[in-house]
Each structure stands twice: as structure tokens, then as C-alpha cells.
Amino acid sequence: MGNEKTILCIGAGYVGGPTMAMIALKNPDYKVIVVDINSKRIDAWNSEELPIYEPGLLEVVHNVRDKNLFFSTDVENSIKEAHIIFVSVNTPTKMFGYGEGYAADLQYWEKTARQILKLSDASKIIVEKSTLPVKTAEAMERILNSNEKGIIFDVLSNPEFLAEGTAIKDLEDPDRVLVGSRETESGLRARNKIVQLYSSWIGKEKILTSNVWSTELSKLTANAFLAQRISSINSIAALCEETGANVHEVAHAVGTDSRIGPKFLNASVGFGGSCFKKDIFNLVYLCRHYGLDEVADYWESVVKMNEYQVERFVLKMLKSMFNTIAGKKIALFGFAFKANTGDTRESPAIYVAKKLLNEMANVVITDPKALENAKIELKEFDGNVEYCPDPYEAAKNAHAIAVLTEWECYKSLDYKKIFESMEKPTFIFDGRNTLPHKDLFEIGFNVIPLGMPELSHF
Ligand SMILES: NC(=O)C1=CN([C@@H]2O[C@H](COP(=O)(O)OP(=O)(O)OC[C@H]3O[C@@H](n4cnc5c(N)ncnc54)[C@H](O)[C@@H]3O)[C@@H](O)[C@H]2O)C=CC1
């Protein structure tokens, strides 16, 4: 059966690494191995420069690495050794064939399942950590249990709800943990083992158990609801700009209704991140598969609204700057999809930068953690984009600043000094509404926030 007290996680990414570090920290009697086919990533996990930036992560890793947490590329022996296998590989949107652009690309998942099947000679518990379409566990179970070795695999679903930038806090004190399994004797036994792991630090009332399909669908639904809130407030931001209302005040007023709640109502240039769009498209694909076209359209509109918002932001920049930005230097403050991460996957900044470059603007990007990833995202524009760790340097001689990530450090810059170094008239487009707009206006900036009246010197 493998070693009862050995856990393996396949996939050492944004989820696999932090999640397993926390499980190892809270379960010192377990040995936790995290494997990946990407040896560079594994080397980084074994170094002082972890492959992802996440506040508090290095401290947790220091506590457990090489004690009961091990990062390795030895997938084969680790599969043999472990009794519990979490699968946390990437599940991007499929970019070919049926379901192109919508369905989840399950090739990494399926390859992993087949590898587990080939290498196992004892029964094991397989846990879906990746976000997957409903019924994936069932398909995986079919593949795994097709073996002629007489071994049984229980496939469970235990989706992850951490958000990047707050991963350690979210793992330490989650709102809830979901564990879904079959409700057979063996399924329930496996479920209990996973519940026990989490019970080492999370109250039982927060560990919700259900059948595996509910768990899978709950993850997609949670992400869809979260994204929907952002699209809802962003749609209202557009209306605020037309009517003179202030989206911040509207969000506050609406959010004080306890049925609505105050969180996740910050208007922005658009939501980014590797998951919201892909998970909504995944949901949309599922709905269409089951003939629920109206339901699919409803959820798809959340993504459409997001695309509209970022497009609107760029058009506003263009319009404010006299309909031409060719040859003008524009400094993008922030490239990460949100603060406190270096992750740039699906960041709205990618779209903004590309549009500005197509308009022949001179784009300079500054970000405290995401410049290396930004370079990868904009590879096709090599040589045409400047990357600059220092925001003061980035803004020098620029016509405009666009704030695209809500990094705390941008709030306390010396904007007087920045203003003096910039071309006039000077614009600041606040795609996160986090800067002190009145102060900036008094310094001399033309301030264009989201969903609020502009502060213009014209
Ligand atoms: N990024 C996030 O904040 C969250 C992500 N998720 C979900 O978790 C899953 C993983 O996401 P991330 O960690 O962000 O992805 P990631 O891309 O950072 O990491 C996935 C890792 O799996 C590895 N991998 C792929 N196939 C493999 C194989 N056959 N053997 C060994 N390693 C393999 C890749 O090399 C990569 O390092 C996705 O389904 C995602 O939707 C869920 C909650 C939060």
C-alpha cells in the first residue's frame, strides 16, 4: 500500500508548494514529498530563492524542508513510496480541438493518472488538488481502477481556495476545507484520512465533506461567484463615470448590506490570475455540454465584462491623452495580476501593455516582484519595452503613469518629485483606485480614477 505516512504531491507550483509546506508543518509525523517534472522549479524549491514569491512562505519552508518536506524530481520512486497522492498539476484551458478556448485541458492530469497506475503495486488514495471539471474524479477512477493488479484507488476531490499573495494566511486559517469522496466504505475511509490531515490545525466545523461531484462543482462555483462580484462592481464603475456617482461610495453602501458583504467589491482595471477566466470557461463549457446554453451565456458574460473593463481603461487613456500616444512614454506601475505576488498570468497589465505598444507608445514597466515574468509575457515585444525596478526612474520623462497593481509601495512614493520629472501635461490613470487622488491633483497631475469623477486641470 506504500508507506501509510508518506504523502506525495505531484506538481510543485503555486498550489502544490505552499499547500504541502503547510501540511508538512502541521503533520510532523508525515513525510511529504513534492515532485515536479520541471527540475529548475525543484532546484528553486530547494534553494533560498523559492520559485514563487509568497509572504511568509520561506519561513514555513525553512521549518520543514529536509525534515519532513522534500522537493524532488524523482516522480517514479515517490509514487511507489506514497500512500496518499495529491495531484496539483496545471489544468489550463484547452487550446485545440473540441472545446478549444473553453474546456479544461486534462492531458497533464490524465498523464499523471496513467503514471500512477503504471508505477503502483498497492492501493492508494488519489486526491485532486487541481481545479477540475465535474466528473473528472470519476473518469480518473475509471482509468486507475482499470488495472489488472487487483489494487484499488480511491479518488477524492480536495480543491484549494488559497489566493496568491495571502496563501500562507489562507492555508493557516481557511474559511473552509472541502473533501469529497465516494460514499462507499473504502471512499469514506479515504475521506476520513484526508480529514484527519487537516484536523491537525483546522477546526472540524470548517472541514466540509460531501460527494465528489459537489466538491468539484463547489470549487468552480466559488471562483465564478468571486469573479462575478468584480465584474458586477466594474460594470457599475462604468455607469458611475457617466453619472458622476462614485463607485467607492456605491460599493461601500451596497456592501454594508450583510447579505451582500463588503469584500471583493473593489473596482479595478479587471481581474487577472491563472484561474478565474479558465474556471469560468470550464463552467461555461460544462453548461453547454449539458445543453444549458442560457446558463453558459450568463457565466460567460462575467468574462466579457472583464474584457470590456480593461478595453475601456485603455480607451480612456487614449482619449484623455488627446487620442494619440505614439512616441509618448507611459510608465506602468505594477505588472503582477494583484499585489504581493510575482505572478503575471492573465494579468490585465499584459493586455494594457500590448494595446499601448500597438499604439506605438514607449512603455516602461516597473514592479517590485514581477519584472522577470513580465519580460516573458511580452517576449514578442523584446527591445521595445523597458523594465525598470525603480518607479522614480520609470516615471522620468513619462507623459503618464498607469497604476495596474495595487502594490502598497506605490501609495507612499514622493509624487511631487515624480511629477517634476515628468512631461507636462501629466496624467495618472489609477486602475486600482489606491492612490491619494486629491493630493495628486493638487501636485499638478490630471487624475483619472475608475468609477469616480476625473480630477482634471483642463
Ligand atoms: N494558483 C492558484 O492560486 C490556485 C490554483 N488552483 C488550481 O491548482 C492547479 C495548479 O495550479 P498552479 O499551482 O497555479 O499551477 P502551476 O503551473 O504553478 O504548477 C503546476 C506544476 O505541475 C507540474 N506538472 C505538470 N505535469 C506534471 C507531471 N506529469 N508530473 C509532475 N509535475 C507536473 C508543472 O511542471 C508545474 O510546475 C490548477 O488546477 C489551478 O486551477 C487552485 C487554487 C489556487
Ligand SMILES: O=C(O)[C@H]1O[C@H](OP(=O)(O)OP(=O)(O)OC[C@H]2O[C@@H](n3ccc(=O)[nH]c3=O)[C@H](O)[C@@H]2O)[C@H](O)[C@@H](O)[C@@H]1O
Ligand atoms: O482558484 C484560484 O486560483 C484562486 O483564485 C482566486 O485567488 P487569486 O486569483 O489568487 O486572487 P484574488 O484575490 O481572488 O484576485 C483575483 C483578481 O481579482 C482582482 N480583484 C480582486 C478583488 C476585488 O475586489 N477586485 C479585483 O479586481 C485582483 O486584483 C486579481 O486580479 C480566489 O480568490 C481563490 O479563492 C482561488 O483559490
